[in-house]
Amino acid sequence: MPSELTLYNTLTRKKEVFQPLVEGHVGLYVCGPTVYNPVHLGNCRTFVSFDVIYRYLMAKGYKVRYVRNITDVGHLTDDGEDRMSRGARLEQLEPMEVAQKFSNQFHDMMRTFNALPPSIEPRATGHIIEQIEMVREILANGYAYEVNGSVYFDVEAYNNGNDERYGELSGRRIDELMAESRELKAQGEKRNPSDFAIWMNASDDHILRWDSPWGSGFPGWHLECSAMSTKYLGERFDIHGGGNDLKFPHHENEIAQNVGACQHAGARYWLHTNMLLMNGKKMSKSDGNTISPEELFTGDSIHVSEGYDPMVIRFFMLQSHYRSTLDLSDEALQAAKKGYQRLLEAWNSLQEMQASGSAQNGTVGKELTAGLEAAYAEMDDDFNTPKALARVFELVSRINALQGGQLSLDEITARQLTEFRDGLGKLLFDILGLQNRASANGADREALDKVMQIVLDLRQQARADKDWALSDKLRDALQDAGVTVKDGKDGATWSV
């Protein structure tokens, strides 16, 4: 593919041409979920966005190592209790049982959304040794200090006179940050409010704990990603991604830790996905403004009028750009559902299409080829899925016109048709990761096909006899059963 991939780098706040560190290879790290709660829809949007990015990089011919962690330790509640432990206490389970349960659930959900699994999915608890080692290095380099068995990152030492160094990603300056509002007992141990823990001393009742050179404790909240990205992608790697809400402090601290340990930053390109909103506000675990994926699938929620297929939701997400907020509403989902159906129906009729064999100049074929190239070019522009889909829908009209006879199949050569079909299929299913559900049911589908053919033949006979009462009755009854009949030029087609 001749065109260049550009992407928006949060670090520089502009679009840059993507140049991998090692030609032909991409190291991609994405901050994964915490697993003390069921996954919620906002996470799904982020991971669907990065799924498309991962898929597109592969389609560009890159060999991609995609690392996405599972956070199963280190996040504290307001009263200092580890969230894993809290979940375990509330459900009377082992902490690792909680982690496993929600990891499994998360994986199921990713499959439901047709998101590919990452190449490596490391767990924070599986990398305590690496994290301890990193703390050691940061200490050795003079960017941290130990107090009472805890180790804090020393932001002042890190800045070393350059007060814009810490905060370069998020545009923050430490003297502008709000004062720490939480009353953690550890606050008093810090030299500066903006210092953050990279190793914490465990109190006696803390369940998740490991031995370290500084006593029994657990790793800081942001250290795992620094340690694991370094381990699996190297001290320098290409792309680091995550949700916008992780920009500060999580990613800012990651950069500081990487520099603290390795004397230089890790990722070269930072990509941030924007929030999924509902009612104009962020969907949030904490304030109840949320709808779970399951509720969205079943329709069991005051926010939706019916259940939506996961692919409709995926399509809905792809109709906005990953860096924009997306406002979820029933009306918008209805629009997505209908649009997605129209897209699939056009795809399905394209599969039935035969080149006429008497094609001359292939005018329409050239149009289709150009439109498809335009769609791919949009993906090169910072993974612009909404624009790519806009180009695809222009092609949908062409396909339907060929199907409906408004355009002639004489204007497309067999070769053009084949290449177009392959290229469009690759874009829709391999890159955008959509699924053609209607044709995915195997034997059941085959049986239904045959039954429907019988019914449609009967109806066609009734129509030939001008028995409108019978033909309409068949059509209405099928509609009630959820099958839509469409009369075309060459007989009727149907869809569920």
Add this chain to the structure above:
RNA sequence: GGUUGGGUGGCCGAGUGGCUAGGCAAAGGUCUGCAAAACCUUGUACGGCGGUUCGAAUCCGCUCCCAACCUCCA
């Protein structure tokens, strides 16, 4: 208060100086036994006020409003 990003036609959502985004909805037409589908046509949309420019949704200034982050969160 600070930081970052927004306010686009009935709804969702692209778009960063001039050329139709796209989807859904709506109106008219073609087709059809009727309908649906499909195709064709139709929208003087860019928060407000100034400014720069031959020309601004797009650049600049002011202003109003919204969201996220600054506390676990994709």
